[in-house]
Amino acid sequence: MVGIVIVSHSEKIAHGIVELCRQMARSEQRIEAAGGTEDGRIGTDSMKILEAVKKADDGDGVLIFVDMGSAIMSTELAIDLLDEDMRKRVLVADAPIVEGSIGAVVQASIGSSLKEVEAVAKKSKDISKI
Amino acid sequence: MVTRDTLIDMLNKIAETIIENKEFLTDLDAAIGDGDHGINMDKGFRAVIEKLHGVKDKDCGSILKTTAMTLISTVGGASGPLYGTAFLKASIIAKEKMELESEDIIRMFDEGIKGIVMRGKAKRGEKTMLDSLIPAYEALKISIEGGDTLTQAFDKASKAAYDGVEYTKTIRATKGRASYLGNRSIGHQDPGATSSYLMIKSLANFLSN
Numbered sequence: 001m002v003g004i005v006i007v008s009h010s011e012k013i014a015h016g017i018v019e020l021c022r023q024m025a026r027s028e029q030r031i032e033a034a035g036g037t038e039d040g041r042i043g044t045d046s047m048k049i050l051e052a053v054k055k056a057d058d059g060d061g062v063l064i065f066v067d068m069g070s071a072i073m074s075t076e077l078a079i080d081l082l083d084e085d086m087r088k089r090v091l092v093a094d095a096p097i098v099e100g101s102i103g104a105v106v107q108a109s110i111g112s113s114l115k116e117v118e119a120v121a122k123k124s125k126d127i128s129k130i
Numbered sequence: 131m132v133t134r135d136t137l138i139d140m141l142n143k144i145a146e147t148i149i150e151n152k153e154f155l156t157d158l159d160a161a162i163g164d165g166d167h168g169i170n171m172d173k174g175f176r177a178v179i180e181k182l183h184g185v186k187d188k189d190c191g192s193i194l195k196t197t198a199m200t201l202i203s204t205v206g207g208a209s210g211p212l213y214g215t216a217f218l219k220a221s222i223i224a225k226e227k228m229e230l231e232s233e234d235i236i237r238m239f240d241e242g243i244k245g246i247v248m249r250g251k252a253k254r255g256e257k258t259m260l261d262s263l264i265p266a267y268e269a270l271k272i273s274i275e276g277g278d279t280l281t282q283a284f285d286k287a288s289k290a291a292y293d294g295v296e297y298t299k300t301i302r303a304t305k306g307r308a309s310y311l312g313n314r315s316i317g318h319q320d321p322g323a324t325s326s327y328l329m330i331k332s333l334a335n336f337l338s339n
Contacts, residue, residue, distance in 0.1 A: 043170065043206025046214070069306060070208035073249050077202060077211040 002108040002117045003030035003056025005064045006101055007049055007071045011036030013097075017065075021101055026109040032056045044074035050081055053090060061089030061114035063121060065101045089114060093121040100124040132230040132280070137190050138182055140333055141197055145175035147332035148325065155328075158321040162308040166207050167321040174205035174213075191225035194218075194238075208250070208306060209322060212259065215249040216242035232274045232283070239267045250305065257303040257315065259322035262294035266330050281337040288334035291327040298323045 004021065008014040014035025021031050034052035037043040049064070056062045066072050072092070079090055091114060093100050100121040107120040132140070148155075148171045156168030181200045185193050198217035201210055220238035224230060230238070243263050252258045269290035273283035298320035306322075308315045 037206040038203065039173075041169075041173075041206050042164075042166070043210075045203060045206060046211060047203040070206075070211060073208055073211040077215060077249065 001026075001029055001058060001111060002060050002104075002114050003032065003053075003058060003062040004101055004105055004108060005032045005034055005049065005052045005056050005062055006097065007044060007052075007064060007075050008033075008035040008067045008097065009042050009044060009069075009071060010067075011040065013067065017098055017101055020098070021105040024102055024109070025105045029105060029109050030056045030058060031105060044071045046074045046078040046081065049075055049078035053078060053082065054086075057086065057089070059089075061091070063104055063108070063114060063117050064090065064092045065095065065097045065104070065121070066092060067097050091118050093118060095121040095124050096127075099127055131232070132190075132235065134188075134190055134193065134228050135186075137193055137224075137230065138186060140336055141182060141193070142179060143332045143336045144329045145179045147328050148172065148175040151325075151328055155321050155325055158319060158324055162303065162311055162315045162318045163321060164207075164307050167209060167325065170205045170207040171209055171325055174201045174210060177201075177204040189225070190227045190230055191221045191223075194221035194224050197221075209259075209325065212246050212250055212322075215245040219245035232280050235280070236267075236271050236274060239270060243267055252305050255301065256305045257298045257301050257308065257320045257323070258305050259320070259326040261298050261301075261320065262291040262323040262327045262330070265294045266291035266326070281334075284330065284334040284337050288327070288331045291323075291330045295319050295323045295327045 006014045006017045014033035018031050018033045032052035032055050034049040037045050053062050064075055066075050103124045104117050104121040107117045152168040152172040159165050159167035177200045178197050181196050185196045194217050198214045202214035219241040223238045254260050254264050266287040270283045270287040273286045302313055303309045303315040
């Protein structure tokens with residue numbers, strides 16, 4: 001099952017989104033939060049992201065959702081630090097972090113591939129709210 | 131030539147300068163960004179000073195890699211992955227070397243900048259650290275290739291970096307949090323360009339003493 005990682009500048013946002021996703025996920029679905037810095041500041045931390053990605057991966061790959069700015073850079077750096085084999089099955093979603101991750105979790109929970117889960121996440125960009 | 135011990139002194143000097151300028155960098159960032167640049171950099175370089183104690187007997191590559199990994203894991207803002215990547219790229223050139231020639235330093239600087247360009251997907255003229263780093267690199271390279279000493283070269287690099295910071299006042303930010311301000315970012319100097327300049331200036335001061 002494709003694992004999901006939520007990267008946000010805020011630890012609370014990351015945990016909150018994981019909580020939202022959990023409602024829609026099968027119990028064995030891996031969803032990890034990587035928000036804030038190690039010492040609780042607002043920010044992003046490549047090492048924290050790296051650990052979350054490793055925890056989220058059961059061999060089927062990981063889709064990472066990021067909020068903005070340095071979250072993207074810290075995530076790309078974390079991916080560079082992965083071993084080559086694992087790097088091939090990790091993608092960053094070009095999608096809104098809340099809508100995208102919820103759609104992705106539903107798709108991942110039915111056993112879809114990383115590419116399929118990523119495609120669903122990307123589609124959430126077109127969701128019209130009103 | 132820069133020995134391993136001198137490299138450690140240089141990194142400590144950079145760290146001290148950043149720590150001294152914590153408030154200044156934070157004030158600059160509060161004007162056009164999220165106001166955490168000084169705090170983040172202070173945090174990162176305090177950790178670097180700590181970690182450097184443990185690598186005193188290692189090669190230049192390991193010293194720079196430790197600096198990089200420390201910044202990556204402690205800074206928190208965009209400057210963490212950016213400066214972290216720069217030091218990481220530089221560490222590859224310095225791998226297993228106990229001393230660095232001027233040519234090595236030119237290559238380290240070049241690779242470091244390429245790392246920042248790759249990580250930040252930025253280029254010169256976007257009101258970022260590249261606006262002080264690239265002119266500094268060019269001045270350093272021309273100076274060394276023209277036969278100047280490393281001390282003279284860093285002095286010229288420092289002046290070029292300063293001019294780069296001044297230039298950032300005249301342009302609009304298109305990268306990072308400052309880009310949300312649009313034209314209102316004009317008139318302010320870029321905090322990242324400023325921290326880069328301060329690092330280069332601290333090396334110029336260190337070498338001239």
